[in-house]
Amino acid sequence: MNGPDIHIAFDPELLLFVPQARPTGATKAATDGVSTLGHVVESLGVPLTEVGALLVDGREVPAGHVPAAGESVTVRTVEHPQRVPGAPLRFLLDVHLGTLARRLRLLGVDTAYESTDIGDPALAARSAAEQRVMLSRDRGLLRRRELWAGAFVYSTRPEEQLPYVLDRFQPELRPWTRCTACNGLLRRATKDEVADQLKGGTHRTYDVFAQCGACGRAYWKGAHHEQLVAIVERALSRGTQED
Template identity: 75%
Template sequence: MNGPEILVSFAPELALFVPHERRGGPTRAVTDGAATLGHVVESLGVPLTEVGALVVDGREAAAGHVPVAGETVAVRAVSRPQEVPGAPLRFLLDVHLGTLARRLRLLGVDAAYESTDIGDPALAALSAAERRVLLSRDRGLLRRRELWAGGYVYSDRPDDQLRDVLGRFAPRLAPWTRCTACNGTLRSATKEEVADRLEGGTKGTYDVFAECEGCARVFWRGAHHDRLETIVGRAVEEFGGAERLSLSGD
């Protein structure tokens, strides 16, 4: 870029995305005189999914605003909890966030997940087609124009990832109501209904079951129940919960 100079400052929450020399107070940025403010901000490293407001000379401006020389721009972080247009709130996670997807499903949150790498264009297009919030740690993916809505996952630790997403988007929680394998809806099932899919030990030990209406997988209170219950309990205590199915999966 080689044109008008503007002064840009970034909220502290966005420091992860900007070079060290641009952190803190306003720094000079040179535009080409035609690029939109949104394009300028993203060229400086910050995906617009993480921007809450763009304030130009004290007034909020749209991402499509074309900066002129001498303007001062404050780039604010997205507010929390974040309002997402439309309902219901649904997510799409990229190939690297499988554990987070399963934990969101455990809490009853609609979380589609691509277990294979289908490519950035396809993921962004799927987000738009199904109106899902795309969650990723890939900054380039979150800058794609066809993306409907998105959010950067700030941690690489599943516990922190879950708290980050729940705190940012405040989805309605309904623990034990969604299949952790395929994202389908669970229903209560009798032992007789699922007996042909149970091994002898399971059939003789457990009496309460659920079945996925999507993939027909059977769930029961198995060996991992206590660990899963801890994840659910912590999330519900901090972020609240609603509907709750009285069983869990193994």
């Protein structure tokens, strides 16, 4: 685009994607009379998954609006909680978000995870086919049109990633109901049913078990249980504070 300019101001949360707009939050972009406002915003580096309202001279417009020279555009960040059509809410995480995937599963949130890099086209296709919200730090992936829905994970730290996802989407939490390894549903199991997975000390010490109905993995309240309980309690307390 190399026509007359429009003026674009971004909410502070979006400046991560638009270095040319720092520190004022504003920049200029050229119009061509054809490209949509959504295309212009994405060309500046902001995935539309992170965009809420688009205002042109103070009035809200759709992403398909074709900007005219001299217009002043304000780009808002997506509102929290973000409402995603369809139910139940389900997620798909890329290869870089394994810890987040396990913690969401710990909370009982339906979370698919690709442990290998299968490529952006395949991830986007799975998001669409299974109607899953794609969570990623890959801006290019989040700009793919095939995605059913998506969100950028701003932090690289799992202890910050989980609260962000919970605040943004407010999924229903059902702790201790999913396998953290494969996302399958757990059921109560007897010691005999999981005996082949138990070492001597575990077999003698524990009597309460669960087992994944999909992969067969056994679960019990082992050495790391207190750490997991703390994660669950923090997540549940966030929901209580917001009610």
